[in-house]
Amino acid sequence: MTNQYPPSEWPTERMPGDQWPGATTGPVYQGAPADAYPAPRAARSSLPIVLAVLLVGALAVVGVALGVVLIGKNDKATTPAPSVAAPVSPDVVTTTTTTTVTAQTPAPAPGGSAPFTGTDGQGFLSGTARCNVDDPAVFIGRTNRSEVVVCRAASSSGGLYYKGYADGSASPDVSWPRMIGSTYVFTSGNTTYEVGPSALTIRTPGGDVTEAWIDVWRR
Numbered sequence: 051m052t053n054q055y056p057p058s059e060w061p062t063e064r065m066p067g068d069q070w071p072g073a074t075t076g077p078v079y080q081g082a083p084a085d086a087y088p089a090p091r092a093a094r095s096s097l098p099i100v101l102a103v104l105l106v107g108a109l110a111v112v113g114v115a116l117g118v119v120l121i122g123k124n125d126k127a128t129t130p131a132p133s134v135a136a137p138v139s140p141d142v143v144t145t146t147t148t149t150t151v152t153a154q155t156p157a158p159a160p161g162g163s164a165p166f167t168g169t170d171g172q173g174f175l176s177g178t179a180r181c182n183v184d185d186p187a188v189f190i191g192r193t194n195r196s197e198v199v200v201c202r203a204a205s206s207s208g209g210l211y212y213k214g215y216a217d218g219s220a221s222p223d224v225s226w227p228r229m230i231g232s233t234y235v236f237t238s239g240n241t242t243y244e245v246g247p248s249a250l251t252i253r254t255p256g257g258d259v260t261e262a263w264i265d266v267w268r269r
Contacts, residue, residue, distance in 0.1 A: 165190050165267030173199035178215035182223075188269040189234065189245060193261035198243075198250055200227075200234055212236040212243055214250075 165171075165187075173180035173187050174197050181187050181201035188210065189200035196216040203209050212234070214221040224236035224243060233246040244251040247268070251260045 166192075166265045169267070173201070173213070174215075178220065179213050181213070186269075190265075190267045191245065191250060191263045192265045193250055193263055195261055196250060198245060200245055210234070212245065214243065 168175055169190050171186055172184075173190055174192075179197040179199045181199060183204070185201045185204045187199050188202050189198070191198045196214055198212070198214045201211055201213065203211065209225055210227055211223050211225040212221070212227065213223055221243070222238060224238045227234040227236045227245075229235070230244075233244055236243040236245070240255050242253040244253070247266075249260050249262045251258060
């Protein structure tokens with residue numbers, strides 16, 4: 051487009067439809083082409099950028115929180131439970147008591163069953179060597195020559211006494227013996243009668259006589 055005026059004659063005021071040379075902005079006046087000047091660019095808004103930053107920050111915070119929660123759960127799942135020692139029971143001591151019962155042969159009742167042939171619970175049935183009245187015998191023995199009985203008095207004293215018979219003669223009753231081991235020792239004057247588990251020994255000033263038992267019973 052050719053200016054209507056030379057430079058020295060450009061008007062100081064614009065007229066409708068005119069344009070000053072060199073102008074880059076401003077309204078297009080009548081007579082100028084529509085695309086002679088580009089349209090001004092609209093100003094960009096910063097709101098989308100701010101929203102994006104806030105969204106990224108929120109996602110980061112949520113991710114950190116979820117990570118802490120998951121790590122805590124994993125620690126709880128993998129942490130072994132504290133072991134609890136089993137209680138120690140005190141030592142139990144078992145004491146066993148053994149009771150030994152020794153079977154004893156019941157004493158025959160006076161006049162009852164015989165310890166051996168020709169006797170009963172009081173001595174010899176022939177009456178040669180027999181306990182007095184109802185006194186029970188505690189020892190009965192017979193040798194080839196003698197018959198002997200040791201009796202226990204049924205009275206409150208409960209003392210023992212000796213009765214013997216040999217060669218057709220009966221010895222006097224001899225009471226309160228001494229015990230030497232399992233041997234009854236009766237003394238009458240100068241004569242001592244020793245009633246042992248295996249034999250009868252009679253000691254006198256003239257000498258000693260020992261007779262082995264053929265039959266013997268002891269309570």
